[in-house]
Amino acid sequence: MGRAPCCDKANVKKGPWSPEEDAKLKDYIQKYGTGGNWIALPQKIGIKRCGKSCRLRWLNYLRPDIKHGGFSEEEDNIICNLYISIGSRWSIIAAQLPGRTDNDIKNYWNTRLKKKLLGRRKQSQASRLTGSTEDNNDRSGIETLSNSAIERLQLHMQLQSLQNPNLSQGTSMPMWPCKLNPIQEKIMQSLQLLNESSNPLMMQHVLSDGPQKVEPFAPSNNLIEQMYSLPSTMLVNHIDNSMSGVNAGLTTHVTGTPDYIKPTNMELQQYLAFQAEMDQFLSNANGANSASVDQAQANEFDFCKEMDSGKDMTTWWSNEFESNSTSSNSWDSSLVLDHNIS
DNA sequence: AAGTAGGGCAACCGCTTTGGG
DNA sequence: TCCCAAAGCGGTTGCCCTACT
Known part of the structure; x- marks a missing residue:
């Protein structure tokens, strides 16, 4: 037996909200509040909408403190930094941007900001399709990493290279915003190695007089196995698990204004589980x-x-966040926006 | 001027988490 | 401690608008 639906789907209007519906909802909530029950709200107001839909409409559009319109460079900066650090935890990111909604930020990221930073991904994917069968087989393992993890690593790589053109010479610079765990750092190092050896799978073009262009990485399983002396599939799975575990912990540590976000029990449990898993993995390895x-x-x-x-x-996290956000190592989105956007 | 493709964004869907009984 | 309803959340869809052919 499944859960009862939250509303009568047959008698509920879907699609864009009319100005009348907006006005009714806004007036009612401003006068009486939500009453702590969104499901019952549409009936009280007299509109044929699902309670969840009302909630979404209010939170994303009708709330008086909502900011609509263009994002500032500072906001870009915050979004990028947090996305790289904690991934697509839009509600947490939104909590750092007063007046912005998670939906807004998500849309902004997916439609604009990501393209600015990963602008050349499409091209490189197309070029990869023409790669050898051996390459493709070799890559199958690394592709078990979540898209989000890969994307974030790519962003890290890209931002780092933009911040520090000497990277291609193997210089290791501190990477803000997030403190990578050693696994992530190893991957980043592997990318640098690939880059140094002009591996065709990791092409980073540093143009003397133009924007720097960084291609996504695709380290071979052989390379990973050499680095860790362990089966690549084992490592790839472990890395992915580890990153998600770390991220679960990281989400609790954002202390920037305006709100301090307390860790939930679930996050703490995930964090502890992550550590246990790491211990187990290492002892097995x-x-x-x-x-x-x-x-x-x-x-x-x-x-x-x-x-x-x-x-x-x-x-552990907030120190990173706060100290670096004002340091010379903090990442300034203008660097990326100036250099990378064509 | 008409058709088409692509981008932006609002809204929906369905899974997860929370909190109260 | 368990169960269930409500809320929260992230991914996805689909509509609308604009630019291009």
Whole structure:
């Protein structure tokens, strides 16, 4: 037996809201509030809408403090930084931008901001389709990474290279905004290695007099296996899991104005589960590959221990967020927007 | 002028989380 | 502790507008 529908679908109007409906909803909520029950609201007001639809309309459009229109460069900056750090957690990102809704930010990201930053992705994907069968097979493992994770790594790579053109020479610079965990750092290093060796799968063109163009990465499984001395499928799955785990923790640590977001029980549970999983993975890896597991593995473990050492997770993240946001290492979207948008 | 493609955005869908009984 | 309804959330859809052919 499924859950009862929240409203009578047959008697509910769908589609764009009329000005009359808007006015009724707005007037009612301003006078009486929502009464803590969105489902009952449409009946009270006398409109044939689903309660969820009313809620969405109010939150995304009718609320008096909603900001419509263009996003400022500062807002771009915040959105990019947070997206790279925590992924598509739009509600959390929206909490840092007064007057903006998660839906607004999501749309803005998907339709504009992402294109600005990953503008050349389409081209490179098309070029990849012409790649060899061997390449394609080689890549199958890395593609098990979530699109979001790949995208964020690409963004990191791109932003870093824009911020620091010397990257292509192997210089390792601190990467703001988020403190990557050692796994992520390893991936970034692998990208740099690929870049250094002019691997055709990772083409980064630094033009002397024009915009820098960074192609998405696609490290081969062979390379990953060499770096970690572990089966690539194992690593790829582990990395993906680890990143989602870390991200679950990160979402709790955004302390910028106006609101402090407390970690939910679920997030804390996810974080603890992540650490347990990391421990398990590392002990298994050490057992199976005792002779070849390198320092990176140990660093992963140290990373977990550091986060688990009683040090307040909030501090761990918020310090990064706040100290860097005013430091010279903070990422300025204008760098990207100036250099990368054609 | 008509047709078409693509972008932007509002709204919907369905899954997850929360909170009260 | 469990169950269920409501709220929250992110992904997706589809409409409308504009630019281009």
